Amino acid sequence: MAYLDRVFHCLSDGTRRAVIAQLASGPASVGELARRHHMALPSFMKHIRVLEESEVVISRKTGRVRMCQLRPDALTAAQGWLERERRVWETRLDQLDSFIETLSEKENARGNR
Amino acid sequence: MAYLDRVFHCLSDGTRRAVIAQLASGPASVGELARRHHMALPSFMKHIRVLEESEVVISRKTGRVRMCQLRPDALTAAQGWLERERRVWETRLDQLDSFIETLSEKENARGNR
Numbered sequence: 001m002a003y004l005d006r007v008f009h010c011l012s013d014g015t016r017r018a019v020i021a022q023l024a025s026g027p028a029s030v031g032e033l034a035r036r037h038h039m040a041l042p043s044f045m046k047h048i049r050v051l052e053e054s055e056v057v058i059s060r061k062t063g064r065v066r067m068c069q070l071r072p073d074a075l076t077a078a079q080g081w082l083e084r085e086r087r088v089w090e091t092r093l094d095q096l097d098s099f100i101e102t103l104s105e106k107e108n109a110r111g112n113r
Numbered sequence: 114m115a116y117l118d119r120v121f122h123c124l125s126d127g128t129r130r131a132v133i134a135q136l137a138s139g140p141a142s143v144g145e146l147a148r149r150h151h152m153a154l155p156s157f158m159k160h161i162r163v164l165e166e167s168e169v170v171i172s173r174k175t176g177r178v179r180m181c182q183l184r185p186d187a188l189t190a191a192q193g194w195l196e197r198e199r200r201v202w203e204t205r206l207d208q209l210d211s212f213i214e215t216l217s218e219k220e221n222a223r224g225n226r
Contacts, residue, residue, distance in 0.1 A: 008125035012118050017194070024202040070202060079195045081130070082188050089137040089183060 003055070007078045010054035015039070016047050020056060020070065027069040030059065116168070120191045123167035128152070129160050133169060133183065140182040143172065 001009070010016055019033055034044040048068065051057035056074040059066050114122070123129055132146055147157040161181065164170035169187040172179050 002127055004130070005125050005127060008121050011191075011194075012121035012125060014115055014118060017117070021198055021201070024198050025205055075195050075199055075202075078124075079192070079199060081124075082192045082195065085134055085137050086188055086192060088134070089188075092138055 004077060004081060006054035007056060007075075010050050010056050011078065013047065013050075015044075016051055019047065019051060019068075020074075023057065023068060023070045027067050030066045030068060033068065117190060117194060119167035120169060120188075123163050123169050124191065126160065126163075128157075129164055132160065132164060132181075133187075136170065136181060136183045140180055143179045143181060146181060 011020075015037055018037065022028060022033065022036065030041070030044070030048060033048075034041050037044065048057070048059065051068075052059060055071060057068050058071050059068045061067075124133075128150055131150065135141060135146065135149065143154070143158070143161060146161075147154050150157065161170070161172065164181075165172060168184060170181050171184050172181045174180075
């Protein structure tokens with residue numbers, strides 16, 4: 001799976017998005033995250049694995065506690081892709097607007113002749 | 114599946130992202146899109162269905178041709194979510210920076226005493 005495929009797949013689940021939102025305000029342990037989501041640890045660990053495989057989250061075990069944090073630039077590529085496409089799309093709509101404007105000006109000019 | 118789940122799932126596939134990129138520069142028929150991706154029509158139609166179910170693309174049949182176009186605001190919610198989280202994350206990093214700066218200033222002041 002390509003990098004962007006993995007990142008967007010990772011974002012396609014509400015629990016994983018909530019974990020990202022929580023980690024955006026600071027690192028947390030897997031236990032803390034699981035409690036917040038009222039989820040049994042084994043099911044929750046599956047989400048953590050997806051978050052790690054998509055390179056959005058890094059975790060590290062210190063003693064008996066596994067700490068998670070967002071990777072710097074975790075969301076940059078996904079955001080960049082969306083911004084680029086939206087720019088293309090908006091440029092096209094602007095061109096369409098000015099085309100329609102030109103058409104109606106020509107129409108008016110013809111009507112005034 | 115929640116709306117954002119569906120949008121991000123839709124974005125998690127390279128073919129679907131390429132279709133979105135193509136439609137950002139203007140509407141196209143399903144046939145044109147399938148040819149561009151060298152894909153058999155039935156497999157390609159599965160992607161079109163996902164794009165429609167996630168409310169990213171609208172298609173309409175005119176005679177024998179099915180035309181596709183991006184929905185206005187197709188990507189707004191996904192982009193909005195990413196921007197919001199990134200802002201939280203960057204604010205946190207800025208706060209961390211100024212905290213470290215304050216710490217090292219205190220450290221220097223102590224060294225100079």
